[in-house]
Amino acid sequence: MNAAKQDLELVSLTKRYGDTVAVDTISHHFKPASYTCLLGPSGCGKSSTLRMIAGHETVSEGSILLAGRDISPLPPAQRGTAMMFQNYALFPHLSVLDNVAFSLKMKGVDKSERDKKAGEMLELVDLTALKDRRPAQLSGGQQQRVALARALITRPQVLLLDEPLSALDPFLRIRMRSELRKLQKELGISFLHVTHGQDEALALADEVVVMNNAVIEQAGPAREVFNAPRTKFVAQFMGGHNVISLPEGQVAIRSDAVAPTEAGQGRIEASVVAVEYQGTHVSILTRAQGDQEVTAVVPDADFYASPHNPGDLIGLTWDQTNQHHLTA
Numbered sequence: 046m047n048a049a050k051q052d053l054e055l056v057s058l059t060k061r062y063g064d065t066v067a068v069d070t071i072s073h074h075f076k077p078a079s080y081t082c083l084l085g086p087s088g089c090g091k092s093s094t095l096r097m098i099a100g101h102e103t104v105s106e107g108s109i110l111l112a113g114r115d116i117s118p119l120p121p122a123q124r125g126t127a128m129m130f131q132n133y134a135l136f137p138h139l140s141v142l143d144n145v146a147f148s149l150k151m152k153g154v155d156k157s158e159r160d161k162k163a164g165e166m167l168e169l170v171d172l173t174a175l176k177d178r179r180p181a182q183l184s185g186g187q188q189q190r191v192a193l194a195r196a197l198i199t200r201p202q203v204l205l206l207d208e209p210l211s212a213l214d215p216f217l218r219i220r221m222r223s224e225l226r227k228l229q230k231e232l233g234i235s236f237l238h239v240t241h242g243q244d245e246a247l248a249l250a251d252e253v254v255v256m257n258n259a260v261i262e263q264a265g266p267a268r269e270v271f272n273a274p275r276t277k278f279v280a281q282f283m284g285g286h287n288v289i290s291l292p293e294g295q296v297a298i299r300s301d302a303v304a305p306t307e308a309g310q311g312r313i314e315a316s317v318v319a320v321e322y323q324g325t326h327v328s329i330l331t332r333a334q335g336d337q338e339v340t341a342v343v344p345d346a347d348f349y350a351s352p353h354n355p356g357d358l359i360g361l362t363w364d365q366t367n368q369h370h371l372t373a
Contacts, residue, residue: 127197
């Protein structure tokens with residue numbers, strides 16, 4: 046099937062649990078063959094959205110279109126999607142090979158054929174040598190790759206990933222990010238990945254969809270969402286930004302675009318609250334007029350050439366091209 050015809054689109058999608066609206070009439074078109082991260086805090090609606098696409102939650106209102114057809118009434122196995130769960134959900138009594146082949150067994154595929162296809166998937170995730178082991182004999186990263194191979198064996202048009210890296214230690218999480226990205230490019234299918242980690246979303250995604258209070262707050266290329274947040278929530282949730290009220294309105298300014306200067310010479314006056322050494326940079330937390338907290342992140346050489354201490358009164362300045370007016 047042509048990739049351009051494998052588009053995933055949400056149309057006025059809504060999920061209610063009794064009187065609680067978990068997802069509120071969201072609409073979004075996902076680019077085909079892309080890596081998209083649904084990002085937001087706990088309870089924002091991102092996991093409910095993913096589970097509706099997968100078929101593990103019913104749709105209260107709206108449609109889910111894949112390749113031009115509404116898949117929302119279909120059972121999970123008939124949707125053209127596959128889901129990789131947060132806890133991997135591997136069968137402890139089955140070998141790695143049999144775990145990967147399980148969905149084909151349920152479909153009645155004969156053993157030689159399903160073992161052949163499972164072997165191809167294990168080769169894809171570099172686990173051929175471990176095909177006879179049980180899940181308990183694997184590391185966390187290896188278990189994750191088994192779960193990935195098991196999801197991919199159905200040849201889905203869209204792979205859905207629910208917080209897939211949360212159970213891994215920080216070092217392995219970074220390594221697995223690059224493996225996921227590489228795999229998505231090799232397969233040429235859409236990956237839709239739910240996370241609450243901003244770093245994870247920025248590292249992985251072609252597109253970031255930020256959710257808050259059951260709606261999509263902002264969506265776009267990862268770099269655009271980070272550099273040009275439209276709302277106060279997105280600026281603060283993505284991190285690395287100050288939200289400052291100025292006479293001309295509320296603006297977002299990246300912390301590394303703010304520079305300390307002598308008192309009376311900045312765009313605003315502030316007192317230093319805390320100084321934190323961060324290796325290549327130093328973070329200076331200040332308090333400005335109206336009890337606004339403003340952070341400047343400066344190269345360590347610049348800071349130590351003209352250091353500041355808690356209690357110092359300083360000016361803060363920035364290039365006006367680096368400030369973005371917020372709509373809400």
